[in-house]
Amino acid sequence: MISDVAYRPIGVFDSGVGGLTVCRKIAETLPAESIVYLGDTARVPYGSKSAATVIRYAGACAELLSARNIKLLVVACNTASAFALDTLRAQLSIPVVGVVMPGARAACKRSVSGRIGVIGTRGVISSGVYDATIRQIRPEARVVSAACPLFVPFAEEGWTEGDVITSVARTYLSGLLEKDIDTLVLGCTHYPMLRNVIAGVAGAAVHLVDSAEETACAVVNILEERGLLLTDAVRGTHTFLVSDSPDSFSATGAQFFGHALNQVEWLDVCVG
Amino acid sequence: MISDVAYRPIGVFDSGVGGLTVCRKIAETLPAESIVYLGDTARVPYGSKSAATVIRYAGACAELLSARNIKLLVVACNTASAFALDTLRAQLSIPVVGVVMPGARAACKRSVSGRIGVIGTRGVISSGVYDATIRQIRPEARVVSAACPLFVPFAEEGWTEGDVITSVARTYLSGLLEKDIDTLVLGCTHYPMLRNVIAGVAGAAVHLVDSAEETACAVVNILEERGLLLTDAVRGTHTFLVSDSPDSFSATGAQFFGHALNQVEWLDVCVG
Numbered sequence: 001m002i003s004d005v006a007y008r009p010i011g012v013f014d015s016g017v018g019g020l021t022v023c024r025k026i027a028e029t030l031p032a033e034s035i036v037y038l039g040d041t042a043r044v045p046y047g048s049k050s051a052a053t054v055i056r057y058a059g060a061c062a063e064l065l066s067a068r069n070i071k072l073l074v075v076a077c078n079t080a081s082a083f084a085l086d087t088l089r090a091q092l093s094i095p096v097v098g099v100v101m102p103g104a105r106a107a108c109k110r111s112v113s114g115r116i117g118v119i120g121t122r123g124v125i126s127s128g129v130y131d132a133t134i135r136q137i138r139p140e141a142r143v144v145s146a147a148c149p150l151f152v153p154f155a156e157e158g159w160t161e162g163d164v165i166t167s168v169a170r171t172y173l174s175g176l177l178e179k180d181i182d183t184l185v186l187g188c189t190h191y192p193m194l195r196n197v198i199a200g201v202a203g204a205a206v207h208l209v210d211s212a213e214e215t216a217c218a219v220v221n222i223l224e225e226r227g228l229l230l231t232d233a234v235r236g237t238h239t240f241l242v243s244d245s246p247d248s249f250s251a252t253g254a255q256f257f258g259h260a261l262n263q264v265e266w267l268d269v270c271v272g
Numbered sequence: 273m274i275s276d277v278a279y280r281p282i283g284v285f286d287s288g289v290g291g292l293t294v295c296r297k298i299a300e301t302l303p304a305e306s307i308v309y310l311g312d313t314a315r316v317p318y319g320s321k322s323a324a325t326v327i328r329y330a331g332a333c334a335e336l337l338s339a340r341n342i343k344l345l346v347v348a349c350n351t352a353s354a355f356a357l358d359t360l361r362a363q364l365s366i367p368v369v370g371v372v373m374p375g376a377r378a379a380c381k382r383s384v385s386g387r388i389g390v391i392g393t394r395g396v397i398s399s400g401v402y403d404a405t406i407r408q409i410r411p412e413a414r415v416v417s418a419a420c421p422l423f424v425p426f427a428e429e430g431w432t433e434g435d436v437i438t439s440v441a442r443t444y445l446s447g448l449l450e451k452d453i454d455t456l457v458l459g460c461t462h463y464p465m466l467r468n469v470i471a472g473v474a475g476a477a478v479h480l481v482d483s484a485e486e487t488a489c490a491v492v493n494i495l496e497e498r499g500l501l502l503t504d505a506v507r508g509t510h511t512f513l514v515s516d517s518p519d520s521f522s523a524t525g526a527q528f529f530g531h532a533l534n535q536v537e538w539l540d541v542c543v544g
Contacts, residue, residue: 042325043315048428050517053314153425156320164439171436245322 006228009034009236010219011070013061016044017156017249018189019076020256022099025216026074027238027257030229034236036068039253040269042243045152046079047121047188054123058084060269062092064241070094071228074219078103078187078211079121082129095222100124102218103185103211104133108141110207111183117176117206118145119198120187121152130187144179148172148188155190156252161197169194169201177202185209193256238262243269278500281306281508282491283342285333288316289428289521290461291348292528294371297488298346299510302501306508308340311525312541314515317424318351319393319460326395330356332541334364336513342366343500346491350375350459350483351393354401367494374490375457375483376405382479383455386410389448389478390417391470392459393424402459416451420444420460427465428524437466441473449474457481465528510534515541 010030012023016039023037038061040046046054058080062073073096075081075088081098089096107116118130125147134143151172154165176184184206186192192210199208223229230236238261242249246264253261282302284295288311295309310333312318318326330352334345345368347353347360353370361368379388390402397419406413423444426437448456456478458464464482471480495501502508510533514521518536525533 042321044320048316048520049314050520053516149429150422150425150431153422157421159422164436164443167436167439244325248320248322 002230003227005071006230008069008071009036009239010072010074011036011038011065011068012074012076013038013040013065014077014189015039015046015079016041017253017256018152020253021189021192021210022074022076022212022215024256024258025212026219029216029220031235032230032232034238036065036070036239036241038065038241038267039249040243041249042269045121046077047123047152048149049123051083051123051127054079054083055087058088059091062088064267064269066092072097072219072223074215075099076189076215078189079123082124082127095226097215097218097222099189099211099215100129100133100187102214103187103209104130105137106211106214107183107185107209108134108138110209111141113180113182114138114141115179115181116141116143117179117181117184118143118187119148119172119176119184119191120145122147122149124187130185144176144181146172146176151194152188152190155193158252158255160194165194165197166201169197173198173201177206181206183207183209186211240264241267243267274502275499277343278502280341280343281308281511282344282346283308283310283337283340284346284348285310285312285337286349286461287311287318287351288313289525289528290424292525293461293464293482294346294348294484294487296528296530297484298491301488301492303507304502304504306510308337308342308511308513310337310513310539311521312515313521314541317393318349319395319424320421321395323355323395323399326351326355327359330360331363334360336539336541338364344369344491344495346487347371348461348487350461351395354396354399367498369487369490369494371461371483371487372401372405372459374486375459375481376402377409378483378486379455379457379481380406380410380413382481383413385452385454386413387451387453388413388415389451389453389456390415390459391420391444391448391456391463392417394419394421396459402457416448416453418444418448423466424460424462427462430524430527432466433469437469438473441466441469445470445473453478455479455481458483512536513539515539
């Protein structure tokens with residue numbers, strides 16, 4: 001028998017639209033589940049901000065989603081996963097899933113040579129979280145990483161093809177490609193929007209790992225293990241909350257989520 | 273006789289480092305004045321956020337600077353000047369100077385043909401504030417404008433020369449240049465960092481207006497008229513406050529301010 005808790009929604013948050021790439025995979029994988037997504041658009045981006053500030057913002061987002069009675073929290077932001085996961089797990093009594101471990105695990109499984117590249121925000125790369133997580137799973141792996149701070153604004157602007165973004169990608173990736181990587185982790189939930197450009201520059205020999213899919217798998221496994229997985233034929237509802245104006249989020253968000261966002265509501269995140 | 277009020281500092285705020293280009297001009301023009309600068313780096317950028325959110329953040333910044341007993345407030349951010357100037361003037365009993373009016377006035381004075389271009393953040397351009405202000409001063413002027421949302425991240429990253437930023441500038445400016453403008457307002461306090469690239473693309477026939485210098489003039493005029501101008505031989509002090517980590521601000525800030533920032537302190541801006 002399915003418990004009442006199973007009928008509670010899954011909570012997902014990110015600094016902005018990026019986490020919608022993760023939300024999309026969860027929605028596709030688990031159509032019966034209801035999802036409440038929070039984009040902290042009044043304080044976006046997180047990737048250039050300090051650990052202390054990101055921990056504080058992530059805590060506020062988690063608190064607001066908890067108030068919506070969620071059964072599981074997905075931290076759909078690599079920067080928040082890097083800095084705040086332990087704090088959030090200590091703060092909440094529900095399971096908390098980050099995007100770093102699923103991405104790292106997929107990269108370790110996929111790489112043949114063990115030479116793995118990681119790209120992400122300045123915060124994620126300087127934290128060394130991917131390096132540590134990958135070596136934990138596969139100690140002989142050689143991890144090379146690069147911060148790509150302009151990828152987020154390019155993705156948010158929808159400037160996802162052409163010579164300019166290709167030149168930017170070439171500048172950021174050249175150091176990694178010289179190291180003969182066979183796998184590249186897209187360590188930021190915005191980067192799947194730039195997948196074609198990144199794949200073009202990286203070449204066919206480099207496999208791209210998008211943590212969205214892997215994170216959706218982790219959610220399935222955890223919910224199933226706890227007896228909280230919904231497999232009803234009835235489709236779940238999707239609610240989107242933002243801390244800045246819903247208008248601009250709806251337009252850009254639809255690109256990231258893959259279809260129109262029905263319900264976008266403003267939520268006050270400034271709780272201290 | 274100079275009143276006690278004259279010895280209070282000038283307050284200056286911006287979403288981040290951009291306003292330091294204005295702060296620098298004020299410091300150069302008025303070496304005797306003390307300045308307290310607040311960069312709201314925990315919530316940067318403002319330019320992509322909604323009017324309601326920017327008004328709220330600007331109000332919090334103004335309140336925190338007022339608590340430092342300032343004699344005049346400079347809103348060294350075009351987005352905050354566009355959305356929040358009236359609210360701040362109603363909120364405070366001291367003079368409040370924005371960057372839009374000084375820039376618009378300089379452009380009107382400088383332009384021969386009356387064809388004036390304006391570039392800025394999405395917020396500033398969609399507000400139409402420059403268009404309205406310029407036509408108020410010079411009703412026959414023809415104003416053409418363009419949002420350049422990627423200029424701020426490029427300036428913050430220090431990626432201020434080379435082919436990539438030149439291509440970005442060419443893409444943004446081509447529509448304006450087709451309209452035969454003779455004057456271009458840099459309607460964002462970050463843009464002076466990209467001055468060489470913008471000037472190169474715009475060509476020698478286009479005069480660039482940087483509102484920093486004009487804003488410093490406005491500060492001099494207002495302080496003088498109120499009998500609050502300090503002309504002592506003793507140099508004023510410069511204090512820098514930030515809402516995120518002081519570390520990264522100090523490094524980037526020095527580029528924008530023109531020399532090292534001595535005193536950078538963290539300040540909690542999340543007041544509601």
